[in-house]
Amino acid sequence: MDEEAGRMTAYAERMGLTTGQTVREIGWDEDTDPAVRDAIRRATGAELLDEDSEVAVDVVLYWWRNGDGDLANELMYAVGPLSDGGAIWVLTPRAGIPGHILASDLAEATADADLHHATTAALGAWTGHRITRRPPAS
Template sequence: MPSSEGDLVSSTSGGQAAQQTADTSASAGAADRLGLTRGMVVQELGWDSDADESLRESIMDGIDADMVDGEYGNVVDTVVLWWREDDGDLVDGLVDALTDLVGGGTIWLLTPRVGRSGAIDPADISEGAPIAGLSQTTTATVSKEWAATRLEAPKTVS
């Protein structure tokens, strides 16, 4: 899907997808690439000192607010989950991320890019997401060091 910002977005269904080259030297416009807009409540989980601060700032600029943490206690539109290989069981982390997420909401799983320390095998994400009750839809390169995988929660039945 071409875009004026040259971001990388690819479908993950049907195996290996063709990807567009991205300028990953800056995180500018990350909120747009992640579909985050002003007024959304975004919860950030798994932050650590290795998190990309310019990416975080771009997200907060895009939503025009600070991200909330795990103690927020209300429903959120989206969860940004930083996850590394040594953070434990991915399925457990994804299930925990669902706690405050609105039905039909999105988890953006941020992982170190392939070849970087702490990188997660994409197959582990593909296998873990359905176990946690999530659907994997797209991936995006959002910074030089971090990749994002979009996981959608099921819509709640009223």
């Protein structure tokens, strides 16, 4: 396995993606990482759905940069088309890269949207944050 293929496999594994999952992508721009996008396509076996898609999805992939708007509102919007057990992956530029957002800002937006920040994963020049619905109270 060459280095690029190994990196893409690692990205998909870190994100917990599997064959057959549907992924809706929001916030694509020229600065997004094609290796992350390719890893998702390879892992799921499907093209990414665009942000105008209205079908239920397993994952929402959100490329988010400082200055993109109100993240809490966007998270509330993104959770709508999620299937049961689905997740939102918010990808933000790593620290030191233009567009980086503070972890405290992400935590505040997640809490304001009444969601749960489940995990973080390094994805090249981006940091992935897995956001889920809050677990039911026991």
